[in-house]
Amino acid sequence: MNANVICGADSLDKDVYSACGSDMMSDVLAFVKDQAVLLTGLVNSQVIRTAQMMDMQCIVFVRNKIPAEDMITLAKNSGLVLLATPLRMYEACGILYSKGLTGSKCNE
Amino acid sequence: MSETIQFHYDVDGENFTSAGEASVQIKQKLRQLGFTPDIIRRVSIAMYEGEINMVIHAGGGVADVFVDPESIKIILEDHGPGISDISLAMQEGFSTATDTVRSLGFGAGMGLPNMKRYTDSMEIDSELGKGTKITMVVNVPI
Numbered sequence: 354m355n356a357n358v359i360c361g362a363d364s365l366d367k368d369v370y371s372a373c374g375s376d377m378m379s380d381v382l383a384f385v386k387d388q389a390v391l392l393t394g395l396v397n398s399q400v401i402r403t404a405q406m407m408d409m410q411c412i413v414f415v416r417n418k419i420p421a422e423d424m425i426t427l428a429k430n431s432g433l434v435l436l437a438t439p440l441r442m443y444e445a446c447g448i449l450y451s452k453g454l455t456g457s458k459c460n461e
Numbered sequence: 462m463s464e465t466i467q468f469h470y471d472v473d474g475e476n477f478t479s480a481g482e483a484s485v486q487i488k489q490k491l492r493q494l495g496f497t498p499d500i501i502r503r504v505s506i507a508m509y510e511g512e513i514n515m516v517i518h519a520g521g522g523v524a525d526v527f528v529d530p531e532s533i534k535i536i537l538e539d540h541g542p543g544i545s546d547i548s549l550a551m552q553e554g555f556s557t558a559t560d561t562v563r564s565l566g567f568g569a570g571m572g573l574p575n576m577k578r579y580t581d582s583m584e585i586d587s588e589l590g591k592g593t594k595i596t597m598v599v600n601v602p603i
């Protein structure tokens with residue numbers, strides 16, 4: 354995805370198998386189950402909290418959105434990996450999907 | 462029988478950024494206390510949705526969590542505008558959230574239904590102009 358690592362570089366060797374993409378945290382909380390990666394164009398601290406609540410491992414910010422320092426601190430404290438890609442949501446999801454990350458159990 | 466552990470949090474209604482802090486802390490406490498990931502996730506998501514609601518709809522409030530080995534009870538109380546039609550508010554997709562709230566990623570009308578889905582019981586006490594009290598219980602299977 355041509356992504357930059359914002360934080361969590363030491364966890365990059367972990368394997369993940371599923372992902373979901375949404376700008377609505379409400380929908381992530383309602384429909385997502387056991388996805389390890391969240392792709393989003395939304396940047397605020399609730400994105401980090403939502404990922405924490407859902408026990409996710411990685412957030413990919415699309416369209417080169419860069420989170421603020423306090424968000425990065427929150428993510429570091431909970432061991433989340435943050436990535437930023439210049440790609441748009443559709444393309445970023447497409448690449449991960451084609452690499453074998455399913456959207457399994459994600460009803461979106 | 463071990464006794465109930467109680468946690469109390471003030472939820473700041475002026476600060477969207479800090480919304481959810483109480484839920485994150487409860488999540489950590491429950492982890493330390495050794496509850497299963499499934500129980501922890503259900504409690505923390507239900508509480509997080511409730512906390513967000515207090516911030517976006519009610520100007521903040523208080524959260525009390527009572528933890529014992531058999532069950533976890535969450536009580537969220539605010540002095541906001543109250544809910545005029547509870548059965549309507551419980552419908553998936555119903556929301557009075559503003560566009561601003563939506564642009565922050567909330568207001569899909571899934572919060573209350575989500576809270577009900579993730580808990581074993583949920584009771585809403587609400588009076589217009591006075592406030593709302595939501596009591597949720599998650600039972601811990603033994």
Ligand SMILES: Nc1ncnc2c1ncn2[C@@H]1O[C@H](COP(=O)(O)OP(=O)(O)O)[C@@H](O)[C@H]1O
Nearest residue numbers: 514518519550556557558568569570571572573
């Ligand atoms: N604590 C509260 N105080 C006042 N109104 C509330 C409260 N919680 C929920 N509501 C009302 O119920 C509606 C549905 O809530 P919810 O299902 O969480 O959806 P959302 O928060 O996305 O609007 C809200 O839009 C709001 O009108």
Ligand SMILES: [Mg+2]
Nearest residue numbers: 510514572573
């Ligand atoms: Mg809500």
